[in-house]
Amino acid sequence: MTTAPLPLDEARREPRAWLASRPLWTDLAIVAMWTAVAIDALAGPDLVSRSGDTVATVPSAVIVAVLAAVATIFVARYGFAPEQRDAEESKHGPGDRPARSAPG
Numbered sequence: 001m002t003t004a005p006l007p008l009d010e011a012r013r014e015p016r017a018w019l020a021s022r023p024l025w026t027d028l029a030i031v032a033m034w035t036a037v038a039i040d041a042l043a044g045p046d047l048v049s050r051s052g053d054t055v056a057t058v059p060s061a062v063i064v065a066v067l068a069a070v071a072t073i074f075v076a077r078y079g080f081a082p083e084q085r086d087a088e089e090s091k092h093g094p095g096d097r098p099a100r101s102a103p104g
């Protein structure tokens with residue numbers, strides 16, 4: 001008795017297709033940002049503000065963490081969003097794109 005082989009998706013056909021995977025690079029970018037925050041928290045300097053007798057000290061990791069949080073939002077929205085081509089194919093089917101009308 002034979003069985004039909006399962007169709008492989010495009011990512012599994014090419015041995016190095018994972019290198020072109022947008023979610024992979026998005027994950028790595030976010031991990032790199034938060035690794036920088038962690039390193040800055042452990043070894044980074046403090047921001048010191050002196051005004052007369054008052055001294056205010058803020059760890060620099062607080063500023064870096066705020067910036068990393070904002071960057072994470074933008075990187076994740078871009079990196080994990082479906083590509084425009086993929087969204088059109090799922091809406092219309094592969095190779096079945098609607099014809100563009102002439103401007104005017």
